[in-house]
Each structure stands twice: as structure tokens, then as C-alpha cells.
Amino acid sequence: MKSIYEIPLKDIKGNPLDLSKFKGKYMLFVNVASKCGFTKQYKELQQLYVNNQDKIVVIGVPCNQFGNQEPGNEKQISLFCSEKYNVSFPLTEKIKVRGSDKHMLYTWLTSKELNGSKNSSVKWNFQKYLVSPEGNLVDYWYSLTNPSSSKITNYLR
DSSP states (O other), X not given: OOOXXXXXXXXXXXXXXXXXXXXXXEEEEEEEOTTSTTTTHHHHHHHHHHHTTTTEEEEEEEOOOSTTOOOSOHHXXXXXXXXXXXXXXXXXOOOOOSSTTOOHHXXXXXXXXXXXXXXXXXXXXXXXXXXXXXXXXXXXXXXXXXXXXXXXXXXXX
């Protein structure tokens, strides 16, 4: 099984995003979109991140595969997130989270064969995947689960 920390990823500015720098913290991966009914979850994601920076890093993953609700380029997405929601957590480059050309990150998150825990598929924007401080998949939640839900925050106690 390949470690999640070995998966190459780029941040929204095109620079390498080394997940191994987050070892020892939970990582919450969320496929995000600027024009979705769930976009307001950015606010709670930011609060979760700011209030628990010693325990968790939220990683926003822009994706345009659900209703074309993330049509912008990386610069537009970054500007939207900082101006509208004051986002300070890491954002990745825009990637695919499902289908035959999905990014290796989401191949790992959705494949029990790779993550050793669960098979899943991404159903819509703002689906959340929690990875433990040791790099193991803990669980995932669909869009309706708010970032402040005890389903997520109980792990941070």
C-alpha cells in the first residue's frame, strides 16, 4: 500500500504540496467548488482549521466535475476563497476526483486496496475525507455533513 504522504500534489499556485509536512495531524480533504449550494461550508472549514491548527489541516481540493460548479482557473479560485471566506488553509490545484483520470490522491482516498480501510466514490462537492495523524483513512462524509459536525470534531478531542 502506497502511503498518502508519497502522493505528489501541487498547491493552487502550482508549487509542490508535500503532505508529509502534515504528519502528526489529521488531514481533512474536501473537494470544493465556488458556485455550489454547499460553498458556504468554506466558512466552517476555515473555522475548523483556525480553531484546531495544532490537530488538523483542512486541504481544499477544487474540482469542476459536479454541475460545472468550479469553472474558474486557479487564480480565480484562490481570489474567491481569500476574498469571500478569508481561507487560509491549503488549496490544491484543480483536479479530478472521479472517473478514469482522477488524481492519485482520490484514487487512494476512495480505494480500500490502497487506503486499507474503505471503498467509496465522490458523490458531490464538499465530500470530506479524514486521514489520521499516522496517514490512515479514518472515514468520509457526504456534502450534507457540516465541517463543524461532531462526526468530525470528536476526533479532535
